[in-house]
Amino acid sequence: MFKKQKLTKTRFKIGLECPRKLRYDADPNYVNQNNHDAQLQALAEEGMKVGEYAKLLFPNGIEIEGLDREKSLEETNLLLKNDDVVLFEAAIEYKDTFIRVDILEKKGASLNFYEVKSKSYSPGKDSLTTKNGMPNNKWQSYLYDAAFQKYVVEKAFPAFDVTAHLTLNNKASIAAQNGINGSFRMIGQGSAKHAVFDLDKLPDDDFLNQLVHVNVDKECNSILASTIHPSFKTNSFEEVVDYLSNIVSDKLIPEPVITASCGKCQFQSLGLSGLDGRLECLNKSYPEQDLKSEDKLIFDLWNYRGKQSFIDSGILRLRDIPKSTFDAPEYKQGSGLSDNQRQLIQWEKVSSNDPMAFVDSVGLSEEISKWTFPLHFIDFETARGALPYFKGQKPNDLVAFQFSHHVIHSNGDIEHKGQFLDVGKDKNPNLNFIRELKSQLSKDAGTVFSYSDYEMKFLSELSTYITSSDAKDADELIVFIDSLVNKKSSRAIVDLLEVYKSYIYLPKTNGSNSIKDVLPAVLNESKLIRSLYCDPIYGKDGEIKSLNFSRPVAWLEMNGDEATNPYALLPILDEVPDDAMLVKNGGAAQAAYSLLQTNEIDPSLKGYLESSLLQYCELDTLAMVMIYQYFQEVCSQ
Numbered sequence: 001m002f003k004k005q006k007l008t009k010t011r012f013k014i015g016l017e018c019p020r021k022l023r024y025d026a027d028p029n030y031v032n033q034n035n036h037d038a039q040l041q042a043l044a045e046e047g048m049k050v051g052e053y054a055k056l057l058f059p060n061g062i063e064i065e066g067l068d069r070e071k072s073l074e075e076t077n078l079l080l081k082n083d084d085v086v087l088f089e090a091a092i093e094y095k096d097t098f099i100r101v102d103i104l105e106k107k108g109a110s111l112n113f114y115e116v117k118s119k120s121y122s123p124g125k126d127s128l129t130t131k132n133g134m135p136n137n138k139w140q141s142y143l144y145d146a147a148f149q150k151y152v153v154e155k156a157f158p159a160f161d162v163t164a165h166l167t168l169n170n171k172a173s174i175a176a177q178n179g180i181n182g183s184f185r186m187i188g189q190g191s192a193k194h195a196v197f198d199l200d201k202l203p204d205d206d207f208l209n210q211l212v213h214v215n216v217d218k219e220c221n222s223i224l225a226s227t228i229h230p231s232f233k234t235n236s237f238e239e240v241v242d243y244l245s246n247i248v249s250d251k252l253i254p255e256p257v258i259t260a261s262c263g264k265c266q267f268q269s270l271g272l273s274g275l276d277g278r279l280e281c282l283n284k285s286y287p288e289q290d291l292k293s294e295d296k297l298i299f300d301l302w303n304y305r306g307k308q309s310f311i312d313s314g315i316l317r318l319r320d321i322p323k324s325t326f327d328a329p330e331y332k333q334g335s336g337l338s339d340n341q342r343q344l345i346q347w348e349k350v351s352s353n354d355p356m357a358f359v360d361s362v363g364l365s366e367e368i369s370k371w372t373f374p375l376h377f378i379d380f381e382t383a384r385g386a387l388p389y390f391k392g393q394k395p396n397d398l399v400a401f402q403f404s405h406h407v408i409h410s411n412g413d414i415e416h417k418g419q420f421l422d423v424g425k426d427k428n429p430n431l432n433f434i435r436e437l438k439s440q441l442s443k444d445a446g447t448v449f450s451y452s453d454y455e456m457k458f459l460s461e462l463s464t465y466i467t468s469s470d471a472k473d474a475d476e477l478i479v480f481i482d483s484l485v486n487k488k489s490s491r492a493i494v495d496l497l498e499v500y501k502s503y504i505y506l507p508k509t510n511g512s513n514s515i516k517d518v519l520p521a522v523l524n525e526s527k528l529i530r531s532l533y534c535d536p537i538y539g540k541d542g543e544i545k546s547l548n549f550s551r552p553v554a555w556l557e558m559n560g561d562e563a564t565n566p567y568a569l570l571p572i573l574d575e576v577p578d579d580a581m582l583v584k585n586g587g588a589a590q591a592a593y594s595l596l597q598t599n600e601i602d603p604s605l606k607g608y609l610e611s612s613l614l615q616y617c618e619l620d621t622l623a624m625v626m627i628y629q630y631f632q633e634v635c636s637q
């Protein structure tokens, strides 16, 4: 059911992406994937902490409490009768627009507003605009947000001189103390979720040097005067605002405009229960195609940049793409798939409804023959706090707080060999993380595996951190990192994802190579894996030794004909506190780490979160072990 609404900051942003999205955003019956994305939610929480931090820069600011529109407008207008006042979350309305301003400062006849963002900005180095004065891509959505607010504030208070600012993380600032991030805690649920400052003493100047106010009035004026805006090629800013306002207030329904961006539209159901907005858009635009939710679409085609050309030719189903598009030479066993060849295989599998795996066992065997036992499978969990966790950090610097490490020996024995978890608040764990990794991997010369290049990229970033530290063993640690990340090194990390992409395609993944999709596909495909893991052999006292699963686990759980994704089984613990977060992905792991950094955390919740993190990271490396076992199985057939 569509609800009449006002055009807010969030809706303005969504409407600029695609006006049709506003229809789905207003109706909870439509699935919004952003609400199920733990990574996005973790980022949003970090943003809320920065918002709360910014308020500390205005110690006399008054909070306009509550979500009720009328009451907040009344309170704002009353307080603005003062000559000088600072308001947090000031409520301002003009026609069908309604905004809550992060920070509004009234000084006589001037109104300064500050839109707070957790993005990092380098004063004197970063440029917000291109040569023609319009926002560059990186800053576009932030500047449009500020321009929209300037528009509403100026219209609502025409007698005032209004100046726009972005308040951003200052890349040049270095935290002078531990615990800045941990001084903020999230409370509430859903739309009422927000950060609160939670320190028992007033912050000092050292604490408060993380943000910078950037005057963006000139940039806002350029946007307000322009007639070209995202999704709107020939409209004034006012016309854009009126158009989007008319949609949210239900005066008009925008027609969908199908483009390649629809591939990433958040209003698609992807198997979740609820309405699929994207499918509705496609069928409205191309009714003759009568698309169904089970149809594989051009958007599913892996790593193909020319999807707009399919849309321009009216092609939406993957199987309708002409074969000639792929221009791929015939595949020779052992050569490794090129992108075109992999796309062609995906297309062939969909077109012929073929559920069988593509496997190049020649190439895979050759690859495996290069690996040295014992095999080491590693996975890291990291957190990037918008506000620094520790002294010496810049905003958005990485913290390495966890890894898991599985080993396969030459006789086939598997064990969860080691791990690291440091959620302490007194010291950045980065150095101890790398020391422990070095200690665990330096006992032999076995091949080291990751899944994706994330671990390599992170280790390179860690190398920079170590260089600037005063660690006595810095040189040794850097040499160790180089041995893993330098492609010429005999022990350079092998990326299992690249091996998988080169020699295997599993139709059940629908083109995704994420370990969260490949693992269930492997479980469904592999007789060996199913027979190995259908019994509870995995645990502290099990046939396969675990460090964190005390109860023996059978990882194969069938749901009809399909194997359940093992990540869905987490956590496997005797007690799970009511309403506690479930750590089943990297975003949730980061959120759990942030929660563990807060000042006061209940010991039982702390214990639960630590156990959940340990189980989640252990499953990540076990998943790699299973994928390796699948490689072996297909090579021996």
Ligand code: SF4
Pocket: 018, 019, 020, 021, 256, 257, 258, 259, 261, 262, 265, 266, 267, 277, 278, 279, 281, 282
């Ligand atoms: S599917 Fe495309 S047209 Fe429809 S709402 Fe999403 S982005 Fe807009």
